[in-house]
Amino acid sequence: MLRRCNDGEGADHVILIDVELSESFSNVIFIDVPESTPKKFRGDIIFIDDDDDESNDNCITTQRERIKETSEYKKALEEELASRQKALAIQAEEAKKLKLMLRRKKAESMRLLEIEKRQMQRVEEMRETQKKDVENTNLKEQIRFEVWKELSKLEMTCHDIASVLCGLGITVGDGTSHEVRVAYKKALLKFHPDRSSRSDIRQQVEAEETFKLISRMKDKYLPTL
Structure with a gap:
């Protein structure tokens, strides 16, 4: 983004703001605007009419590359990377806990099913034993x-x-x-x-x-x- 400003000594400058980094005016670069360069004003924004658009693009690109070389930019990248790594670590830990919880629930369900199965088997065995005892008692009496x-x-x-x-x-x-x-x-x-x-x-x-x-x-x- 280009904005018009004056350095206080009568010289016009253009402020190049990297909006990808910040919406504030803390990281700005002043570019001298030659008097021969035609300019169009719309509010605070200056549109520079230059026949060599590619040159202007290269200039802006160069300035952005310079910004990327600053310690503030590198620090911001490091902080963002650390934040993402921390978020990924938290997600991995939560996923691990969830997996462990699901595994424990499954094991508990299997244990309860096994207990219920054994109880049913014991009940069935008791019924068979009682039935056999009755049959044996009747046979004994006969x-x-x-x-x-x-x-x-x-x-x-x-x-x-x-x-x-x-x-x-x-x-x-x-x-x-x-x-x-x-x-x-x-x-x-x-x-x-x-x-x-x-x-x-x-x-x-x-x-x-x-x-x-x-x-x-x-x-x-x-x-x-």
Whole structure:
């Protein structure tokens, strides 16, 4: 931008202002205007009529290049570069924090989903266990009734504990009291519920009911044992 001014001694000058740097008049350059150079005035702005427009352009360009070599210009560029670098650093840090936050949210969501999945699995396992327990209980009762019928027949046909033990497959020997006691102890070990198979429900029920029968027969026929 060119503006008319006077140096106070009667000489006309033109002020070259680099508007790209500042809107103020702090950075200006005075260019002498020859008296032979035709000038047109419009307010404070001087339009220089010069046949050699390229020369004027070169002059302005030269002045701008000089301005760019000044310490103020370089300092302004450095400050602007530092400001941009600082802004980029802040943006990078914010992006990093955002990425970390999103990663943590995703990890937390995955953890909650995994917890919910395990809870659902445990609930399903509990339901299956309860269902199986009910089925096993019903099956046990059915088997218990069958075993009880068979053992009741044996108990009704036997008149002493020796015959009961023989009916259960336990060898009594010569039938003496000592042999009966030995056979009784063998029967307790053989039909003890804790020695039965945990996977075979029928064997469990048979052991429980047979052990009860042996105990009743002992109380009935061998009360002093």
